[in-house]
Amino acid sequence: MDRIGGLGEAEYARRMRAERRHFREMYLGAGEPTNAALDYMHRRWEATIAEETGKPPWQHVIDFVNGREHTTVLSLGAGACTHELDVAGWFTSSFSLDCLDMNEELLASGRAEGERRGIRVQTIRQDANRMELEAGRYDLVVAFSCLHHLVELEEVYLQVARALRPEGRFFVLDVTARNRMRLWPEALVVADALWELLPARLRRELTAPEGDKPVREQIPDLVAAGEGFECIRSEEVLPLLERFYPLDHLVKGCAFARQFLQADFGPNYDLEVSQDRQILEALWETDQRLVKAGLLRPGYFFAWARRSEASTEEFARAADEFHARGPEAVEAERMAPAAELESLRREVERLRWEVEGLRKSTSFRLGKLFVSRLAFLRRLKKPGARGDIESGPTG
Numbered sequence: 354m355d356r357i358g359g360l361g362e363a364e365y366a367r368r369m370r371a372e373r374r375h376f377r378e379m380y381l382g383a384g385e386p387t388n389a390a391l392d393y394m395h396r397r398w399e400a401t402i403a404e405e406t407g408k409p410p411w412q413h414v415i416d417f418v419n420g421r422e423h424t425t426v427l428s429l430g431a432g433a434c435t436h437e438l439d440v441a442g443w444f445t446s447s448f449s450l451d452c453l454d455m456n457e458e459l460l461a462s463g464r465a466e467g468e469r470r471g472i473r474v475q476t477i478r479q480d481a482n483r484m485e486l487e488a489g490r491y492d493l494v495v496a497f498s499c500l501h502h503l504v505e506l507e508e509v510y511l512q513v514a515r516a517l518r519p520e521g522r523f524f525v526l527d528v529t530a531r532n533r534m535r536l537w538p539e540a541l542v543v544a545d546a547l548w549e550l551l552p553a554r555l556r557r558e559l560t561a562p563e564g565d566k567p568v569r570e571q572i573p574d575l576v577a578a579g580e581g582f583e584c585i586r587s588e589e590v591l592p593l594l595e596r597f598y599p600l601d602h603l604v605k606g607c608a609f610a611r612q613f614l615q616a617d618f619g620p621n622y623d624l625e626v627s628q629d630r631q632i633l634e635a636l637w638e639t640d641q642r643l644v645k646a647g648l649l650r651p652g653y654f655f656a657w658a659r660r661s662e663a664s665t666e667e668f669a670r671a672a673d674e675f676h677a678r679g680p681e682a683v684e685a686e687r688m689a690p691a692a693e694l695e696s697l698r699r700e701v702e703r704l705r706w707e708v709e710g711l712r713k714s715t716s717f718r719l720g721k722l723f724v725s726r727l728a729f730l731r732r733l734k735k736p737g738a739r740g741d742i743e744s745g746p747t748g
């Protein structure tokens with residue numbers, strides 16, 4: 354692999370340093386930035402997974418381990434091993450736990466915490482883009498919130514396939530948003546329509562440099578900050594997983610709601626206020642319905658996969674395709690043409706009075722309205738259409 358992730362060695366090394374610094378400062382400092390509204394949305398996401406798969410995501414891991422005699426577990430991009438140690442506390446069968454990350458400081462903190470709790474964790478400091486895992490070593494591989502930081506996804510998926518035993522499972526809970534965490538243009542049109550419904554106090558940009566925290570007229574299309582690898586190929590994380598792995602469970606969600614609730618606007622919401630809770634619920638419900646109907650592409654997903662039976666050549670072919678085209682080409686292919694987006698804007702505009710009417714009712718079921726009425730999104734969904742979104746609804 355001469356040009357890793359379509360970058361030269363020097364550029365790759367520079368961005369890896371930035372990535373390492375970012376996570377070291379975050380996880381050994383204040384932790385991942387969050388707020389009550391974002392936490393609320395994440396709880397709704399977990400509840401959706403539980404509804405659709407019969408249990409919360411990590412319970413799949415616990416039940417798998419506890420249903421066997423001895424389980425060898427590997428977690429990729431485990432950081433300070435926080436979730437792994439919490440989950441291991443519920444294991445009642447014997448297990449070994451390997452945590453891999455590129456960041457030694459985070460792993461060291463995980464080892465120390467493991468010792469404190471009496472849980473032995475073997476840490477592996479390695480760049481996952483270049484890892485070579487021992488064939489047939491693991492019963493379970495976990496990837497929590499890590500694949501969207503990786504650029505050599507085909508290689509990573511190949512390594513996991515090799516490392517899993519025949520009855521092994523692959524747990525993935527991750528981000529598959531448009532690259533750099535941006536919204537897809539069609540999601541932006543829908544998000545803008547919802548944005549207009551919000552009271553001004555929820556559109557106040559708290560992180561703006563200006564002193565008076567301006568009220569934004571449109572939802573900003575965030576681009577992941579930093580020089581590292583945040584969402585470098587996130588939009589391909591799920592399509593590639595689906596291409597190579599048989600999935601026992603797949604749950605998709607969150608096309609745009611997160612953009613309403615990050616540090617810039619999220620702390621505006623007060624969960625003690627019933628109007629705010631109602632708005633959060635409406636945002637979540639609209640988003641989830643549109644994703645579930647296959648009309649908007651997901652930003653998050655949960656998958657519980659069996660071992661891939663694809664051959665090394667198939668993975669290598671996919672990696673070659675990627676190296677020949679670079680990370681941006683897929684995004685361009687998946688964009689809806691401007692004229693079609695204009696017609697979506699017009700459709701959303703035509704629904705405006707109905708949406709306004711719904712806002713006045715106690716529980717506004719925007720999701721239902723959008724799903725039934727936005728003919729544009731249905732056209733976009735047709736297999737073979739430019740910007741085709743999904744092959745169909747799941748779950």
Ligand SMILES: C[S@@+](CC[C@H](N)C(=O)[O-])C[C@H]1O[C@@H](n2cnc3c(N)ncnc32)[C@H](O)[C@@H]1O
Pocket residue numbers: 372373376429430431432433434435436453454455456459479480481482497498499502503582
């Ligand atoms: C969003 S964090 C998630 C950490 C952990 N799974 C959690 O949820 O607390 C992403 C993690 O992936 C790690 N990571 C990013 N790129 C990596 C790479 N190329 N190889 C190994 N680890 C990587 C980072 O160091 C970081 O710990």
